[in-house]
Amino acid sequence: MPDRMNELIRYIFVYHRHLLTPYESAAADSFLAQAKARSASRFGHSAETMLQVAEEMKTLASKDPVVKTLLDRGPDEFYSSVSLRLLRDHRGEIKLNLCPRCLALCKTPRAKQRPKCYYNSRSKGH
Numbered sequence: 001m002p003d004r005m006n007e008l009i010r011y012i013f014v015y016h017r018h019l020l021t022p023y024e025s026a027a028a029d030s031f032l033a034q035a036k037a038r039s040a041s042r043f044g045h046s047a048e049t050m051l052q053v054a055e056e057m058k059t060l061a062s063k064d065p066v067v068k069t070l071l072d073r074g075p076d077e078f079y080s081s082v083s084l085r086l087l088r089d090h091r092g093e094i095k096l097n098l099c100p101r102c103l104a105l106c107k108t109p110r111a112k113q114r115p116k117c118y119y120n121s122r123s124k125g126h
């Protein structure tokens with residue numbers, strides 16, 4: 001997946017989490033728990049416990065057929081299709097903070113510092 005897409009997905013999921021349906025939210029929690037358990041195992045933390053928790057969450061979430069369908073698609077497909085749905089259904093609520101100079105997406109909805117070109121709208125004296 002291209003980097004710009006990943007940045008957009010992260011931005012939408014972090015700052016517009018409230019727009020998810022309860023099913024999408026349950027699936028997102030489960031994917032997040034799996035990702036956390038995987039990264040914990042890379043650093044040698046109590047990965048076994050975390051993997052167990054992630055597995056339990058997945059099993060629990062899978063009991064709902066709608067959530068199961070979302071989980072079966074896998075994380076990449078889930079994150080990109082839900083992001084596209086949110087952009088389509090909640091266009092007015094999702095404020096993309098784009099750099100006025102290069103149109104790069106900023107890290108947060110209120111960030112003034114531009115990650116790509118370092119243009120700072122505050123230092124322009126307006």
Ligand SMILES: [Zn+2]
Nearest residue numbers: 099102114117
């Ligand atoms: Zn820029």
